[in-house]
Amino acid sequence: MVDDSPRSAIPSATPDLAPSRGDERARTLLPARQTFILDRLASAGSVSVTAIAGELGVSDMTIRRDLVELEREGRLVRIHGGAVVPDGPAPVIMDSDEPRFEARLRRGADGKAAIAALAAGLIAGHRTVAVDVGTTTYLMARHLREAPHIKVFTNSLRVSGLLDGGLPEVYVAGGRVRADEMSVYGPTAIAQFETLWFDVAVIGASGLTAEGFYDYSFEDADLKRVYLRRSGVRILLCDAAKFQRMSLVEVGKLSDITMLITDAEPPARIAAALAAARVDVRIASPAASA
Amino acid sequence: MVDDSPRSAIPSATPDLAPSRGDERARTLLPARQTFILDRLASAGSVSVTAIAGELGVSDMTIRRDLVELEREGRLVRIHGGAVVPDGPAPVIMDSDEPRFEARLRRGADGKAAIAALAAGLIAGHRTVAVDVGTTTYLMARHLREAPHIKVFTNSLRVSGLLDGGLPEVYVAGGRVRADEMSVYGPTAIAQFETLWFDVAVIGASGLTAEGFYDYSFEDADLKRVYLRRSGVRILLCDAAKFQRMSLVEVGKLSDITMLITDAEPPARIAAALAAARVDVRIASPAASA
DNA sequence: GCCAAAATGGACAAAATCAAACAAAAGAAT
């Protein structure tokens, strides 16, 4: 029995590995070994238990235990005598695990996942979708991998990497790449998307008040405004933690969006402003996310 | 059956990583063996049981069992004494479909790494660098992470992802994203880079003959030509396995490039053509990479 | 058509690998 799903690329989505929550203990030597195994696997395509054990000077059993663990994470497929690279649909996730992005991804993961799932369901019927930069939009894009007949336009290289090999056609903006966020910005990107028309835009934000919504990067803000200007349906994804928060740039007013998807009832002031701006507000319940 | 090192297809062991611990009777793993058989089949059109068994240092019976299994999967057709490709013999040296990126990365990894290192050293002095799609260019980009004062222009999302967070400024082309290769192509990308001027372009290829150099994908070929047209120094990276191979598209003639970096002396015919085209040929020695 | 050499595949033996249980070693916490 037991069997937890072995092929989950990102842990946060699968809530079933419930045990030891805070077990980020000081495993210092163990990860080094596993990194070695994965490196070898990437360069050679397969590894042998005996060979690795011999090279690292540890017992076969230790390597075997490492392989079991790595297989549960979906990073390899165990075979008799060793392991090979998983052959299924490429998991991708651009190799550099940008810590800051990962950290933001974990913050309020349940709420974001619920918002992302709801948003993905709503846009499934549309043909051309503009996807903004951000963690919540990134989570939403994961649901789009298997969506057919969709053209996705984005300035997020993370989103495009995630969708690579999936069903949607992906178009990426061209221009300067912002390092931490892996987003494309600049006049070239603006000009490129200014000529298009999207059925629906999915926008992220870092803050939301009754006055409008905000972002901390003015480079990305310009392109967000393009998405808003060139889309029929304009969906803002914003979890409850961002209510009443402002950031560097005001991206737009509440009247600029047609729908807000969040994970809790907004405070009265914001709710009133949303109603006045005739924004369709949807609440995604974290429980309802599979 | 003792420590076999069959040529260069499977060994994959970094020779001197750890001193001879317990002795290694590294038997080639089952999937590695089958991959070897299929590779041999693809390049030669047929395989002989005895020959394969001899090369891999296993018994005939083992190979025979592998063939039975592979035949069940429809990957080959067994005949008396060996096996042939399912459809019919393909004696031509014309590749039509493109293996997956990770698989290509492993093939001739040592040579590619040496080429990449040499190329990275040569372009370190330049300011604006155009980097093409491909495994060798990808490996080269890895060396560029710590290079300051460089602007990298590329249509490869893999390269841009690799360089993310590094010192160079990265600019990516915009347009349609080709799955698996994660390259951007199309008129938008072309138009965007047509207006620029690069100090140096680093181009990959899938085949090289005295007539010119080739690529699998006609989508990417257009942008390769832009790189060639808009760059002062035009460097082609091409490992020795690609000599005398042709692919779908002829990207350009030898006279279109200013330098060729490879990992072995080219055959006479190609060498003569390179000299006639006044191409600067550099040989990277795999030993010197490390 | 017949024969010898080679190849095949079944059966069994040998070798390697695996997993579970337990012991030993290395740290961490108190």
Add this chain to the structure above:
DNA sequence: ATTCTTTTGTTTGATTTTGTCCATTTTGGC
């Protein structure tokens, strides 16, 4: 320092893979 936890090593028997023997079939030459 001591105890507890975690990690690693070792033993054991079961399982899987590989090798060898040998009767049978196929191939190629006469």
